[in-house]
Amino acid sequence: MEKKRILAVGVGGQGILLFSRILGEVALRAGVPVAMSEVHGMAQRGGVVETNIVLGPVRSPLISKGEADVLVGFEPVETLRALGRANQKTVIISSTDPVIPQIVKDGLATYPDLAEPLARLKETFDKVYLFAGEKLAKEAGTARALNVVALGALAGTGLLPFAKEDFLNAIKTLVKPRFMEANLKAFEAGFAVTAGV
Amino acid sequence: MHPLIAAKAKEKLLLLGNEAIVRGALEGGLRVGAAYPGTPSSEIGNLLFQLQRELPGLYFEFSTNEKVAMEVAAAAAASGLRSLTCMKHVGLNVAADALMTLAYIGVKAGMVIVTADDPSCHSSQNEQDNRYYAKFSGLPMLEPATPEEARQMTAYAFELSEKFELPVLLRTTTRVSHARAVVEVGDLDPYQEETKGRFEKDLRRWVPVPAVARVRHQVLLEKMREAMVLADGSNWNRRYGKGRYGIIVSGVAVNYVLDAVDELDLAEKVQVLRLGFTHPCPAGLIAEFLKECETVLVVEELEPYLEEAARAVAQERGLKTTILGKASGHLPRFFEFDPGQVKEAVARAFGLSYQPPEPPSLTWVPELPPRPPTLCPGCPHRETYQVIKEVLEELGELPETIFPTDIGCYTLGLLPPIQMADYLICMGSSVGTAAGFSVATNQRVVSFIGDSTFFHAGLSPLASAVYNRHRFTLVIMDNETTAMTGHQPVPSQELRPPELEDRPRIDIEAVVRALGVSHVVTINPYRKKEAKEAVRPLLAQKELAVIIAKAPCILYRARVSKK
Structure with missing residues (x-):
């Protein structure tokens, strides 16, 4: 396969690590080379979290300026913040549900109005998929399944050399049984966002 | 299993x-x-x-x-x-x-x-x-x-x-x-x-x-x-490719270099010496490599450890190979590398042209709020900081008080709105530097340390402070776990998973008293009114005092109760 660099960005607590684990497991089972770089520690305390995932014949588990093939944003401001790592052809998949930083709640910074930037995002990049990730996750049964909504959306683009079943099987291995039903629904909801377009 | x-x-x-x-x-x-x-x-x-x-x-x-x-x-x-x-x-x-x-x-x-x-x-x-x-x-x-x-x-x-x-x-x-x-x-x-x-x-x-x-x-x-x-002769030290240019590399940058060689199509032009056994530095191997190359770029994060070794080898053996790296400004001596940066450095070192992919114009992106890591909502440290802050404010001491801090989640108390972290060096430095500030200034000193950090490096400076009659207030923020690094055990914890229930418990208040501190109080930071009453006399006086703010980390509590 061709190499694919996938950058996932969001906020501590949104489940990005599990998102990457599942994606990695899918690749492992499909025999596709995979490497990724995770953020642990201090940054997880409500800070920006990102995972760099590379598939195929590429060794560096970090994505540089302009090099992302896919940008998966769990939060709209974080998607905007990561755009320097994208290029014209980068496929952008992003939730539009904001997570307000504590610093904004404390009145020390402002959260931007997203209507215009999100419109510009669609104009600027070739392929942009936006969806209300938290809403879809809640409809599926739990807001915590946002990560699996995002995974479904990534799967639905058909950009990766994996079948839908491959993703579902990996979810079944890695997600705790009591959250399974909600997560399978969440995956379908995300899949429909991109596969239907 | x-x-x-x-x-x-x-x-x-x-x-x-x-x-x-x-x-x-x-x-x-x-x-x-x-x-x-x-x-x-x-x-x-x-x-x-x-x-x-x-x-x-x-x-x-x-x-x-x-x-x-x-x-x-x-x-x-x-x-x-x-x-x-x-x-x-x-x-x-x-x-x-x-x-x-x-x-x-x-x-x-x-x-x-x-x-x-x-x-x-x-x-x-x-x-x-x-x-x-x-x-x-x-x-x-x-x-x-x-x-x-x-x-x-x-x-x-x-x-x-x-x-x-x-x-x-x-x-x-x-x-x-x-x-x-x-x-x-x-x-x-x-x-x-x-x-x-x-x-x-x-x-x-x-x-x-x-x-x-x-x-x-x-x-x-x-x-x-x-x-x-x-x-x-180690298998961890390997050579790839051929050509009159060379790259010496170790650590994670090996991946960046090998990708750069592929992506810039350099396998016929550039040899790579990949080092995994790096001390003692394989001087013989480096010498052979230098001999075969006109120009060598050394790619390593942080200090010029291999670069200096290569220069020493070249000098010892009278080799004229040009050695590029940090001294030549091709790569910095700070921060981790990223693959694009290494690609650019490789291209530049060997006079190749490389255009990194550019993002489209992003001038339309509005100013984005930063998202610094913060204390969790409901974290007991927030409550402790608030208690101490309010009492110092009421005493009129807040603006002049120096707050030495320590290593842990509570270091995040440096950020607004708390802003009660003024000085930090390393594990345990809250106690030793509090002693120093109390000697060097007339300012009030209130320092903060966590339970795990206290056992790590706080005991011996506290003994020193007692003996040398230093005057400051030490707040031990006892959240019953090593929270920042993923909830490892602490000898003082009461809340513990079943597998640790038979361990002895070392009570922090007893330790502090045994070290000779006479002004000691333990508070529950969530009971603000009581807590403020309890700490007021300690913060109003000048002698060495210890306040133990005891309440479990909310994440740890949730984790243990799930077991």
Whole structure:
């Protein structure tokens, strides 16, 4: 396969690590080379979290300026913040549900109005998929399944050399049984966002 | 059974670098492990702590600091049991006293010291390059570039350690420890029964009084000479490609260089010398490589460790090869690298043209709010800070008070709206620097330290403060766990998982009183009114006082109650 660099960005607590684990497991089972770089520690305390995932014949588990093939944003401001790592052809998949930083709640910074930037995002990049990730996750049964909504959306683009079943099987291995039903629904909801377009 | 130990040889797992180190250590027959947690090393200790319940004959402990952990591992290795200790880069500063002389006396069974460095300071107060500790102490060092290499090198490190009867440093960085990649595991001999070693006395070996130390230093230097020959021929030091240009590289940057060679189509033009056994530096190998190249670029994160070694080799052998790297400005001496940066440096070094991909114009992106890490909503530290702040405000002392702080989640108290962290050096520095400020100024000093940090490095400066009659208030923020690094145990904790219920408990208030502090109070920071009443007299007076704010970390409480 061709190499694919996938950058996932969001906020501590949104489940990005599990998102990457599942994606990695899918690749492992499909025999596709995979490497990724995770953020642990201090940054997880409500800070920006990102995972760099590379598939195929590429060794560096970090994505540089302009090099992302896919940008998966769990939060709209974080998607905007990561755009320097994208290029014209980068496929952008992003939730539009904001997570307000504590610093904004404390009145020390402002959260931007997203209507215009999100419109510009669609104009600027070739392929942009936006969806209300938290809403879809809640409809599926739990807001915590946002990560699996995002995974479904990534799967639905058909950009990766994996079948839908491959993703579902990996979810079944890695997600705790009591959250399974909600997560399978969440995956379908995300899949429909991109596969239907 | 945990999947990491259930996997049979040749099975492929998707492992974090740190998980791969644990697997490699077990494949190497690890018997005794000890550590104090610290990012990016923490998962190693967490896993060993957990796995020992499934593996009879494996002992692991969280010691109170890195020096203690290294001493536990050293004695085990002296008694013939393979041992490991792991720590973040600055942890090795704490253990350095042990390290420097341990190199003289050495070990019997293999001992691995994992130092996980943190270029770019993702979770650290500095980005020191611990490869210099290998050079400083005179110990062999291996530097993995990937999780797979981390597994193999850890297992091999025990053999290497036993060959020279010296501990071996395994040096990772955040991007190796926290990389996740496919690892093909090796054979794991079953752990079946408790294994004890035996310590054979030998005064001329294990007790470095001056007469012994003088001899052992020479023994160490001789071993280093032998180890250099081994490094020259080591399979961990490999060459690829051909051409009149060369790249010398180690650590995670190996991946960036190999990708750059592919993507810039340089396999016919550039040779790569990939180094994994980096101390003693393979001088013979480097010399051969330099001889064959007109120009060599050295690619390594942080300090010019290999670059300086290459220059020394060139000088010794009268080689005229141009050596590029940090001194030439091709790569910086700070922060971790990224692949694009390495690609650009390679292209520039060899006069090639390379246009990095550019993002489209992004001038339309509005100003984005920063998202600094913060204390969790409901965190007891927030309440403690608020209690102390309000009382100092009421006393009219707030603006002039100096707040030395320490290492833990509560360091985040530096941010608004709390802003009660003024000075920090290292683990335990809240207590020692409070003493210094109380001597040097007339300002009020209120310092903050966590429970785990207090046991790590707070006891001895508090004893010193009592004896030297220093005047400050120390607030011990006892959240009953080592929260920042993933909820490792603390000797004082009451709230504990079932498997730790039979451990003795060391009461912090009793310790503080036993050290001779007479003004001591324990508060529940969530009961604000009571807490303020209790701390007011201590903050209103000038003598040394200790306030223990006790309330469990909310994440830890949720985790323990789930079990």
